[in-house]
Amino acid sequence: MASVHKYKRVENNLVLGIKSAARAAGRRALTLLKASGRVITQRYTVVVVPHSEKRVYNLQVTVFSLLCFVLIFIGMAGVFFFYGLSTSGTRRGLTDNDPRLNDAQASLDQLRDEIALLLRQSRGFQATLSNTLSTLGTDASGGNAGSAAGELSSFFDIRELSTGTLQEVTEVQQLAAYLSAAVEPLQELRTILDSQNTLLTEIPSIWPIKGGIGHISSFFGQNIHPFTGQYYIHKGIDLSTYRQGDPIVATADGQVVTVDSEQGGFGNYIIIRHKHGFYTRYAHLLSFRVTTGQRVQQGEIIGYIGNTGLSTGPHLHYEVHIGSDVVDPFKFITIRSNNSRNGL
Template identity: 65%
Template structure:
């Protein structure tokens, strides 16, 4: 029992001491803040004495009011510097954007100039394409379109009026040009197909110079000529081509099949006859030697023999004939086919 009473006394003593300590601490803190408050609210008088005999001004201030004024002043100065820095940064950004805007404007002006140049070129392209298509009997893009407003015909936007600002609607122009070019693809393909078929036709008819490399000249033309052996006039059924020497390669004037490889001592000497499509035949006479055999298929430009002086001949040359069925025709007309087509296309 004695130990319990001692424990209770100890506990009560401890509680009492803690209460006293807390009370002392609270009083100390209160005293501290009281002193601080007294210092902050202590009044000071600032006397303003003018040099003249005017009234003297007394300003009563406290430490707290001066501290508040100092904070306000510091805030104003800080805000001034912050806004100054922000203004400088914004000014730099605006200057950079202004430079970019000027560059963009310059690029836009250049684009407009190039667009105008493109439209002028497109006008010439339309005229040339329409002329070519008309000559070949192919419909132009304008004729193909059922709705003129939706067609790609360049004439539909070469009449575009300028806006109030004096500028053309470049984007709309380029769009219409794109539509026109898209509509012109099919006619251009038809031209390609036509040229391919024409090229195939030219390989099927005797249309090239029958001496390799295009060398030599015509020493006697087709038709009425003086016979070099009798001195009398006669009908020369081909053309004679000479290079002044033997051994130059003779080529097939068109695709075909060799039907004759023979020798005529009193006439053509060594000669070759080739059968072509569309009823054409070609004869090559006075050859030095052959490079083909009967029944062989040859292509245009393929070597079939060499220039010689065999048979009834006055010197090394090639006697070249063109037949259509049983009729003999002037080979020179067919030798000019390619050059004539090229002139017409120009």
């Protein structure tokens, strides 16, 4: 029990000592605060005497206001210092990026040049397309084709009136819109050309000797008969290569209706029926390569040049009929003479 009472006394003494120390520290702190308050609130007078000495200015300040001014000055100095460091870092970054910026500017200048070249070429494309459509009988000023041409014209007008203020991106977008609109007239043009090409394969429009070789030794119309010496109407043209065996081709798609021989006249000859009322005759052949009823295509070999029948030498007698009328074959073989001489 004695030990317990002893510990209690020690504990009470310790608590009392702590309380006493705390009260003493509080009194000292309060005294210090009061002293600091008196110092901070103490007023000082600053006398400003101008050189003219006409009037003296008295400025009353406290320690507290001086401390506030110092803190504000330090804060502003810190802000300016931080801003200076940030600006310096930005300048260094711009200096490091300068080569890349120069490369980007060079690429942009090149892009502008390419866009300008593209616009000039588009002008030529517009003119060529309009002229082509007009030649083929398509109204370039109306319909879809006209709208495409109009879009390009308005695009060029806008660019000229803008005095260079129109951005490249806008120019490219407008040009792309025009090219997209130009697709339909080009498709129409292709349809027309395909139709024309189909028609040219259905009428006798190529040179009847393969490779476009030979020449016309006797034209259509009035001629002197080589055997009688009298004038007569030659109902075809004679084509000669000065030799036998050169291949003869069908001048249009069609069906063979006659493969026959005639002594004292056409000799070995072929008649082909084509669309649109056309017939063609190939006479004085050496031999045949087709049979009656066979369908042939333009440029297909049907026989070979010979000297059969009433003939003065190896040649091809070629005729073109429309219905019951005989027409000059030369008017038809010149339609695609260049193509036939280059390919068929």
